[in-house]
Amino acid sequence: MEYQIVKKPKFRVVGMEINTTMIDGKHAKDCPMVWEKFMPREKEIKNLNPGICYGLCIMKKENEFRYIAAVESDGEIPKGMIELEIPESEYIKTTHKGHISKVGQTWNLLMLELLPTSGKIGDMNGISFEYYDARYKNDETNETDIYLPVK
Numbered sequence: 001m002e003y004q005i006v007k008k009p010k011f012r013v014v015g016m017e018i019n020t021t022m023i024d025g026k027h028a029k030d031c032p033m034v035w036e037k038f039m040p041r042e043k044e045i046k047n048l049n050p051g052i053c054y055g056l057c058i059m060k061k062e063n064e065f066r067y068i069a070a071v072e073s074d075g076e077i078p079k080g081m082i083e084l085e086i087p088e089s090e091y092i093k094t095t096h097k098g099h100i101s102k103v104g105q106t107w108n109l110l111m112l113e114l115l116p117t118s119g120k121i122g123d124m125n126g127i128s129f130e131y132y133d134a135r136y137k138n139d140e141t142n143e144t145d146i147y148l149p150v151k
Contacts, residue, residue, distance in 0.1 A: 001106075003094040003114045005150065010088045013054055014045050014077055015070025022063045028104070031055065031067050038069040046075030055130040056084065086127050091147040092118050096130075099140050103130065110148055120150035 016038040020030035035055075042048075049072040058066040068084060077083050092115055096106035115122055126149025135143035 001094055001109055001114060003092050003110070003118065005090065005118060005120065006093050006147075007090050008086075008088065008147070010086060011072055012074060012083060012085045013056065013068065013070035014048075014073045014075065014081055014083050015054070015056075015068050016041075016080070017066055017068040017082055019060070019064065019066055021065075027065070027067065031069075034067060034069045041078065041081070042071060044078040045071055045073050045081070048073040048075065051134055053132040053136075055132070056086070057128045059124055084127075086129075089123070089126055089149045090120075090151070091128075092120060092122075092150050093145055093147050096142070096144045096146055098142060100136075100138065100142055100144060103144060103146070106146060110146055115148065115150070118150070123149040123151045126150075 016034055018030050018034045020027045052072060054070045054072070056068040056070060060066060068082070070084070092110065094106065094110050094114060096103045111122065128148045131145040131147060
Protein backbone atom coordinates (compact mmCIF):
# COMPACT_ATOMS: atom_id res chain seq x y z
CA MET A 1 0.00 0.00 0.00
CA GLU A 2 1.30 3.43 -0.92
CA TYR A 3 1.38 6.53 1.28
CA GLN A 4 2.32 10.20 1.07
CA ILE A 5 3.42 12.75 3.65
CA VAL A 6 1.25 15.82 3.07
CA LYS A 7 0.64 19.16 4.74
CA LYS A 8 -2.93 20.39 5.00
CA PRO A 9 -3.88 23.96 5.87
CA LYS A 10 -6.27 24.55 8.73
CA PHE A 11 -9.95 24.01 8.07
CA ARG A 12 -13.23 24.14 9.97
CA VAL A 13 -15.93 21.50 10.09
CA VAL A 14 -19.50 21.40 11.36
CA GLY A 15 -21.10 18.13 12.33
CA MET A 16 -22.29 15.74 15.03
CA GLU A 17 -20.21 13.81 17.53
CA ILE A 18 -20.13 10.82 19.82
CA ASN A 19 -17.68 9.62 22.45
CA THR A 20 -16.86 5.97 21.92
CA THR A 21 -14.34 3.22 22.61
CA MET A 22 -12.53 0.55 20.65
CA ILE A 23 -13.18 -1.94 23.46
CA ASP A 24 -15.44 -4.77 22.30
CA GLY A 25 -15.79 -3.08 18.90
CA LYS A 26 -18.24 -0.48 20.26
CA HIS A 27 -16.94 2.14 17.81
CA ALA A 28 -17.99 -0.07 14.88
CA LYS A 29 -21.61 0.49 15.93
CA ASP A 30 -21.33 4.05 17.26
CA CYS A 31 -19.62 5.70 14.27
CA PRO A 32 -22.17 4.57 11.64
CA MET A 33 -24.94 5.65 14.04
CA VAL A 34 -23.56 9.22 14.05
CA TRP A 35 -23.64 9.23 10.23
CA GLU A 36 -27.26 8.02 10.28
CA LYS A 37 -28.20 10.99 12.48
CA PHE A 38 -26.00 13.50 10.66
CA MET A 39 -26.69 12.87 6.96
CA PRO A 40 -30.41 13.81 7.02
CA ARG A 41 -29.43 17.12 8.69
CA GLU A 42 -26.45 17.98 6.47
CA LYS A 43 -28.65 20.29 4.36
CA GLU A 44 -29.08 22.58 7.41
CA ILE A 45 -25.40 23.57 7.16
CA LYS A 46 -24.73 26.66 5.04
CA ASN A 47 -21.55 27.45 3.09
CA LEU A 48 -20.42 23.85 2.95
CA ASN A 49 -18.02 22.27 0.52
CA PRO A 50 -20.49 20.03 -1.40
CA GLY A 51 -19.75 16.35 -1.90
CA ILE A 52 -17.05 16.15 0.78
CA CYS A 53 -17.47 14.71 4.28
CA TYR A 54 -15.10 13.93 7.11
CA GLY A 55 -15.05 11.29 9.81
CA LEU A 56 -12.73 12.78 12.44
CA CYS A 57 -11.15 11.06 15.45
CA ILE A 58 -9.73 12.74 18.52
CA MET A 59 -8.10 10.35 20.97
CA LYS A 60 -9.05 10.88 24.62
CA LYS A 61 -7.50 7.90 26.39
CA GLU A 62 -5.81 4.75 25.13
CA ASN A 63 -8.95 3.13 23.66
CA GLU A 64 -11.41 6.02 23.88
CA PHE A 65 -12.00 8.70 21.30
CA ARG A 66 -14.34 11.41 20.11
CA TYR A 67 -15.78 10.73 16.64
CA ILE A 68 -17.26 13.51 14.52
CA ALA A 69 -19.22 13.09 11.27
CA ALA A 70 -18.88 16.46 9.55
CA VAL A 71 -18.62 18.67 6.49
CA GLU A 72 -16.29 21.57 5.86
CA SER A 73 -18.13 24.86 6.39
CA ASP A 74 -17.65 28.44 7.52
CA GLY A 75 -21.38 28.83 8.16
CA GLU A 76 -23.45 28.96 11.32
CA ILE A 77 -23.73 25.93 13.55
CA PRO A 78 -27.20 24.36 13.50
CA LYS A 79 -28.75 23.40 16.84
CA GLY A 80 -27.48 20.04 18.08
CA MET A 81 -24.26 20.24 16.03
CA ILE A 82 -20.73 21.28 16.89
CA GLU A 83 -17.87 23.05 15.14
CA LEU A 84 -14.25 22.04 15.16
CA GLU A 85 -11.21 23.80 13.72
CA ILE A 86 -8.50 21.46 12.54
CA PRO A 87 -5.11 23.21 12.68
CA GLU A 88 -2.59 23.13 9.86
CA SER A 89 -0.82 19.81 10.22
CA GLU A 90 1.40 17.30 8.52
CA TYR A 91 -0.12 13.87 7.85
CA ILE A 92 0.69 10.46 6.54
CA LYS A 93 -2.04 9.80 3.97
CA THR A 94 -3.13 6.57 2.36
CA THR A 95 -6.23 5.43 0.49
CA HIS A 96 -8.55 2.69 1.69
CA LYS A 97 -9.85 0.69 -1.25
CA GLY A 98 -12.81 -1.60 -0.65
CA HIS A 99 -16.00 -1.63 1.38
CA ILE A 100 -16.01 0.95 4.16
CA SER A 101 -16.76 -1.79 6.71
CA LYS A 102 -13.14 -2.91 6.23
CA VAL A 103 -11.56 0.52 6.78
CA GLY A 104 -10.26 -0.61 10.18
CA GLN A 105 -7.88 -2.97 8.39
CA THR A 106 -6.41 -0.04 6.47
CA TRP A 107 -6.07 2.01 9.67
CA ASN A 108 -4.14 -0.89 11.24
CA LEU A 109 -1.90 -1.19 8.19
CA LEU A 110 -1.26 2.57 8.23
CA MET A 111 -0.33 2.67 11.92
CA LEU A 112 1.53 -0.63 12.23
CA GLU A 113 3.34 -0.92 8.87
CA LEU A 114 3.33 2.32 6.87
CA LEU A 115 3.96 4.82 9.68
CA PRO A 116 7.06 2.99 11.01
CA THR A 117 8.66 3.05 7.54
CA SER A 118 7.84 6.74 6.93
CA GLY A 119 10.51 8.24 9.20
CA LYS A 120 7.74 10.07 11.08
CA ILE A 121 5.99 9.41 14.38
CA GLY A 122 2.27 9.64 14.96
CA ASP A 123 1.01 12.77 16.68
CA MET A 124 -1.53 11.28 19.08
CA ASN A 125 -2.55 14.79 20.16
CA GLY A 126 -3.56 15.60 16.58
CA ILE A 127 -6.81 14.95 14.76
CA SER A 128 -6.95 12.02 12.37
CA PHE A 129 -9.67 11.69 9.78
CA GLU A 130 -11.24 9.87 6.88
CA TYR A 131 -11.94 12.02 3.82
CA TYR A 132 -15.02 11.06 1.81
CA ASP A 133 -15.46 12.52 -1.68
CA ALA A 134 -17.00 11.39 -5.01
CA ARG A 135 -14.97 8.17 -4.86
CA TYR A 136 -16.96 6.99 -1.82
CA LYS A 137 -19.36 4.17 -2.62
CA ASN A 138 -21.15 1.84 -0.23
CA ASP A 139 -19.62 -1.17 -1.98
CA GLU A 140 -16.27 -2.78 -2.89
CA THR A 141 -15.40 0.00 -5.39
CA ASN A 142 -15.15 2.54 -2.56
CA GLU A 143 -12.04 4.71 -2.09
CA THR A 144 -11.59 6.78 1.06
CA ASP A 145 -8.48 8.75 2.05
CA ILE A 146 -7.14 8.35 5.57
CA TYR A 147 -5.05 11.05 7.24
CA LEU A 148 -3.02 10.39 10.39
CA PRO A 149 -1.22 13.38 11.94
CA VAL A 150 2.56 13.03 12.21
CA LYS A 151 5.51 14.97 13.53
